[in-house]
Amino acid sequence: MTRQDTTDHGRNAVEVRGLVKHFGDTRAVDGIDLDVREGTVMGVLGPNGAGKTTLVRILSTLLRPDAGTATVAGYDVVRQPRQLRRTIGLTGQYASVDEKLSGWENLYMIGRLLDLPRPAARKRADDMLERFSLTDAAKKPVMKYSGGMRRRLDLAASMIGNPRVLFLDEPTTGLDPRTRNEVWTEIKHIVADGNTVLLTTQYMEEAEQLAGELVVFDQGKVIAEGRVAELKARVGGRTLEIRPADRGEVHRVVGALAQAGLDGTAGATADEKRGVVAVPIISDEQLTAVVGLLAERGIALTDLSTHLPSLDEVFLAITGQKATHLAGENETEEVAA
Amino acid sequence: MSTTTESPESPVSAESPAKDRTPPEGVADEGRIGLRNNLRHIGALVRRNALQIKHDPESMMDVLMMPIIFTLLFVYVFGGAIGGGGAGGDRDAYTNYLLPGMMAMMGLNISMAVGTGINEDFRKGVMDRFRSMPIARSSVLVAKCVVEVGRMLVAIVVLLTVGFMVGLDIDGRWAGMLAGVGLTTLFGASLVWIFMVVGLTMRTAQAVQGISMLVMMPLQFGSSVFVPTGTMPGWLKAFTDVNPLTHVADASRGLMLGEGAVAAPVLWTVVWSVGLTAVTAPIAIAQFRRKT
Numbered sequence: 001m002t003r004q005d006t007t008d009h010g011r012n013a014v015e016v017r018g019l020v021k022h023f024g025d026t027r028a029v030d031g032i033d034l035d036v037r038e039g040t041v042m043g044v045l046g047p048n049g050a051g052k053t054t055l056v057r058i059l060s061t062l063l064r065p066d067a068g069t070a071t072v073a074g075y076d077v078v079r080q081p082r083q084l085r086r087t088i089g090l091t092g093q094y095a096s097v098d099e100k101l102s103g104w105e106n107l108y109m110i111g112r113l114l115d116l117p118r119p120a121a122r123k124r125a126d127d128m129l130e131r132f133s134l135t136d137a138a139k140k141p142v143m144k145y146s147g148g149m150r151r152r153l154d155l156a157a158s159m160i161g162n163p164r165v166l167f168l169d170e171p172t173t174g175l176d177p178r179t180r181n182e183v184w185t186e187i188k189h190i191v192a193d194g195n196t197v198l199l200t201t202q203y204m205e206e207a208e209q210l211a212g213e214l215v216v217f218d219q220g221k222v223i224a225e226g227r228v229a230e231l232k233a234r235v236g237g238r239t240l241e242i243r244p245a246d247r248g249e250v251h252r253v254v255g256a257l258a259q260a261g262l263d264g265t266a267g268a269t270a271d272e273k274r275g276v277v278a279v280p281i282i283s284d285e286q287l288t289a290v291v292g293l294l295a296e297r298g299i300a301l302t303d304l305s306t307h308l309p310s311l312d313e314v315f316l317a318i319t320g321q322k323a324t325h326l327a328g329e330n331e332t333e334e335v336a337a
Numbered sequence: 338m339s340t341t342t343e344s345p346e347s348p349v350s351a352e353s354p355a356k357d358r359t360p361p362e363g364v365a366d367e368g369r370i371g372l373r374n375n376l377r378h379i380g381a382l383v384r385r386n387a388l389q390i391k392h393d394p395e396s397m398m399d400v401l402m403m404p405i406i407f408t409l410l411f412v413y414v415f416g417g418a419i420g421g422g423g424a425g426g427d428r429d430a431y432t433n434y435l436l437p438g439m440m441a442m443m444g445l446n447i448s449m450a451v452g453t454g455i456n457e458d459f460r461k462g463v464m465d466r467f468r469s470m471p472i473a474r475s476s477v478l479v480a481k482c483v484v485e486v487g488r489m490l491v492a493i494v495v496l497l498t499v500g501f502m503v504g505l506d507i508d509g510r511w512a513g514m515l516a517g518v519g520l521t522t523l524f525g526a527s528l529v530w531i532f533m534v535v536g537l538t539m540r541t542a543q544a545v546q547g548i549s550m551l552v553m554m555p556l557q558f559g560s561s562v563f564v565p566t567g568t569m570p571g572w573l574k575a576f577t578d579v580n581p582l583t584h585v586a587d588a589s590r591g592l593m594l595g596e597g598a599v600a601a602p603v604l605w606t607v608v609w610s611v612g613l614t615a616v617t618a619p620i621a622i623a624q625f626r627r628k629t
Contacts (some may be wrong), residue, residue, distance in 0.1 A: 057465075061468075085469055088468045096466035098463045100393055101389065109382075112377060112378075113467075114470070141392050
């Protein structure tokens with residue numbers, strides 16, 4: 001196991017051993033081991049159908065595993081579901097709030113279901129709406145909320161009971177970039193308060209923004225795990241895309257980079273079709289050096305851009321092949337929207 | 338990230354309900370939900386359903402319109418013809434015969450809607466939240482049942498109001514009427530559980546609707562709800578005699594009109610209601626638990 005590092009002094013908030021769940025012939029979760037230390041954020045990265053949601057549903061007692069064990073806050077998901085439910089918060093892929101009720105009514109109801117006395121439930125609903133910047137929309141039915149507002153309300157609802165472990169199942173899937181940032185900000189606040197979070201996502205960028213450690217799922221199996229920084233190094237982190245003014249010069253650019261022997265530039269590849277050269281970025285110094293080199297050689301450029309690896313590229317880097325279920329992604333996303 | 342770095346105890350976590358929910362050290366946490374908590378949970382969920390109605394008043398249309406339309410339809414379209422036949426002479430006599438039976442019909446029709454309701458509810462994320470919270474899973478269903486009984490009572494009030502306007506005459510038997518209403522809602526509540534089982538079993542709301550209609554039609558018309566069973570052929574009469582709807586209708590009729598037997602149909606109604614609930618409620622709750 002790669003994760004037994006020296007800083008490990010906290011208890012595990014989530015412990016999963018040999019977990020299996022199949023639906024008919026499909027093994028949605030196929031022998032997963034996973035530890036989430038208290039007060040940390042674990043990201044679970046994978047395409048649709050990789051088993052992320054199934055894992056979250058098992059950990060939140062919505063599904064029974066077929067084999068293996070899992071505990072949350074020390075409670076077994078099968079034998080102690082009632083105790084376990086007192087310790088968790090769940091924000092699903094589909095907004096888990098009542099659409100017909102207003103934001104305030106939703107939060108008040110959840111407070112009451114968590115045994116808060118009426119005045120405390122009222123206050124908590126007010127406080128949470130304010131904390132998640134929803135006070136103005138408090139009385140509006142959730143049906144009229146925007147996608148980002150819904151997710152924020154969903155987060156607020158999950159935080160009402162101050163859960164020891166928070167499960168976030170694809171909290172920003174289907175959101176536009178601006179709204180995504182909005183939700184990330186709220187999640188970062190939650191994380192800063194020292195909560196334990198297990199987050200599933202399809203976006204490397206999201207994992208990088210929010211999680212400290214990461215496991216990568218494919219077809220119900222863990223195919224990679226480690227600190228986000230380590231994995232980033234493995235998958236190449238950011239990529240620099242260079243677009244020469246003359247498409248024909250892509251090979252000249254690659255040649256120049258190879259010749260100069262700069263760090264990491266050996267991995268540079270030319271894409272003739274798009275007329276770009278992709279260079280894995282290892283450090284900021286390297287970035288500067290590459291730009292400097294190109295200027296020195298007098299190569300005219302029309303575009304320079306950096307981007308994070310897509311899930312596709314992560315999978316390519318880790319497994320050497322395309323993610324298995326990526327093809328069906330769009331259909332499922334539409335349902336979620 | 339910068340705004341909340343002052344202390345791990347943010348203002349939000351200051352009065353942490355988590356503290357109350359964590360058992361004291363050394364005490365075995367069985368995770369049991371006490372009766373008082375359970376009632377509070379049911380109350381909060383009933384409130385949820387009531388608020389849904391408040392935000393979406395159209396969902397009460399069936400409850401308000403069905404009794405009016407059916408009463409007018411049966412009294413004025415069929416009443417004269419049927420009343421002239423075997424039900425005692427005229428339209429007014431038929432109105433008296435019909436209204437207690439219609440109460441039973443309201444119980445059936447309104448409880449039927451719970452099947453589609455719960456089936457649709459299940460498609461929504463909010464059910465996942467309820468099911469992952471420390472509440473008894475049965476409380477979601479019990480709350481639904483309470484709300485349906487409330488809707489049933491509204492329908493019966495509308496029905497009786499229309500009934501009195503078109504000539505229902507109970508000759509001052511108010512206590513009998515209340516007893517009839519009570520029995521009808523008791524029976525209606527037991528039907529709610531049956532339709533919950535249907536709603537939780539079928540995959541789609543349309544299928545629920547279809548099955549519910551199949552159950553409802555023979556029960557409703559193969560009974561003494563609309564006409565006395567005297568003219569029916571023997572095989573059909575054998576069915577209507579055991580049909581619980583016949584007992585419910587006859588019980589209310591006896592209590593409200595002072596005609597016919599009272600004790601036997603009242604007893605049968607109670608037996609059916611308790612029996613149906615005892616069998617179907619645990620099935621519904623078990624299915625709800627298992628449903629993913």
